[in-house]
Amino acid sequence: MSLTGYLSEYSLVEIFNFVQEGNKTGVLSIDSDRCLNRSVDNAYCISFQCGRIVSVTNGLKMSDRGLLEMMAQRQWLSLEQVTGLSVHASRLEQPLGTYLKSCNLLDTEQLKLLFNAQVTANICKLFGEDHHGRFQFDPQASLGYAEMTGISLMAQEVLLLGLRMLRDWSSFSAKLPAAESALQRVSATPPTLRLDTQESKVWKLSLGEMSLVQIADFLKLEIDRVQQIGFRLSAIGLVEEVVLSLSPPIVSTVILPPISTSFLSRLMGFLKKA
Template structure:
């Protein structure tokens, strides 16, 4: 479950302490005025931190230290493609290009500097998203958040003083040679390093770039020289030229991708639209705007956006893949099939298991069980030695259950949960399969465990309520059904029917009547509800006849049509397909 807030209400120090005490694993994202930072946690300890579009990357530092040659770094970066400092560090270690101790020291220093920089953001928004994969991926190092708090607070206090003398990085300073030669106090190593750069021509931006110092260390050094009278302000650099269009496009695009990945969709949309204002043909930004529409279930807008992107001659497979998904949501199945065919065609010689999975879910929706099973088998083959996605296990388990093989369905869902223990839909359908096999207590425990993962899933409360109702634990069932109505008032007539039944048992006839009326509004032809309503005034009718009709449909062990089936939206920032299992769909069964 995400944690969101504003830095004006909860400081970054408070947030770090909360995540550390809770031993959280995931990514804390901070956004402020077009700037974006991220701090990654594994079991409550910091393992990575970065700031989008900030100067002084890991590779730059290693080149300045002579740890790696600039041409070697360029070749490695070209092989890796778009990557962050963490990926570069691991690649350098795997290639044995840099001494491990030196690389870890430089990388750790950079992470600490990023966290200290974020301490200086008193305004902005933050979001924490859990991510269990971070704990499984062994970090190069980890840092206790507490160890950074005091230093971070000290730097914030000192920077407030530094800013009074260096309010802008376009200021130019020059050394007072006479006073400097008469000094009695030695200069710090940082001051000695930047002294030759204070020549009346370089502004602070240039000093930072040429000295290789962090903003804080360089600012502290200049502040000390100014305070001692060894340097003075010489003016301001000429208005800096606007960055070339490609630079501006990349900056907005990178921010948009960072916002999108952390669920900050409004901010992501704003940045991607700025890119399109600069360059209307930017397919990556238009693609992500389509993804935002899809996440918000704005299917018509998503289709229009993806169709616009599909007009580009070099539109990648991912565009057509998502277009197919959104067309299905609008009931345009024939168009969806054509879009999926084009996605397969565009994938060319690189078959994608996710495309086979999409075909499988479409065939499953069309009651073509044999075709769905064949596509699921093909998808698993294409994954090779890698584990299939949670969506694959979900679809495979559903196909097995629909085919009447409950044992295989349970085995597939249990296998999926071993890989994706936090996938709530897998828990939900496993519980349904367990009920079908007569393991009612086990199903109830599975549902209760799933509710620890997502207490706001109406399906889980509904299924648990059904179990409790059949076990004649009516008060507990009433609580579960009440939560369903609170979360999803239109979830289904069965919920309101059983709420009415429970009210009737309690003698609350007005409440029973209201609940049954709501059930009838959702299902006007429901004969059981009609019978209960017609029997309500007749006090001589036995409660069991009026409420517990023997011919009432029993959901025992069934996979209902409204059970959530995890489906994917193709999520990419470089034109290649990657899954984002965030959406759900309903699958019709015979």
């Protein structure tokens, strides 16, 4: 059964997590309202296999030749090879990258470069845009081996890599955790995802006890940097933003020694004579 909705109702982070946690296989199509403007290429097709991203295509004229065109631009294949492969690529029963590697036409490092350019960079671009249109996840859609390098990554890992590459965070300004709030680990178990040094340090301090301002001061980082890291960790389900609980004010109590009855009697007598 396909899942369809509006990006105003479900965030991209929620959709990615849904696909990964359910080990879903299928194609996620994202058609922004801005696609009505033919000068803007912000339609995406993201192919998942068992919750892992295997390919991403972007643009109004998405076809099954995107990967071949990338190889041709890098001059890794001759024009004759590209022409021949374009005829047969749609009939492949394995990822194009895997096939080319078996033919000794591409090596592992080249496939990694292609995967980063095709998948990671496009995910970064995707999250850097404002989307208000529709999305559809179709579990019956053909994955399209012609656009696959043969490499795959967990959706959350690609999401993390894409957000790391993001340079302009202006579209996320309203979604970043507040500087006065705290971060709380979702699990005490160390994450299986490979965090960078700063992400790991922030995760270790995410105990719900320090505000992001305090974490930034402790780690000698800019507050906006810590907010961005907090957003990334939250996006991949490692932490959640919580309101920092304020300790009740400490009221000092002065304990007075007990007053004897005889003293009170003498005091009352003194006051009557005054």
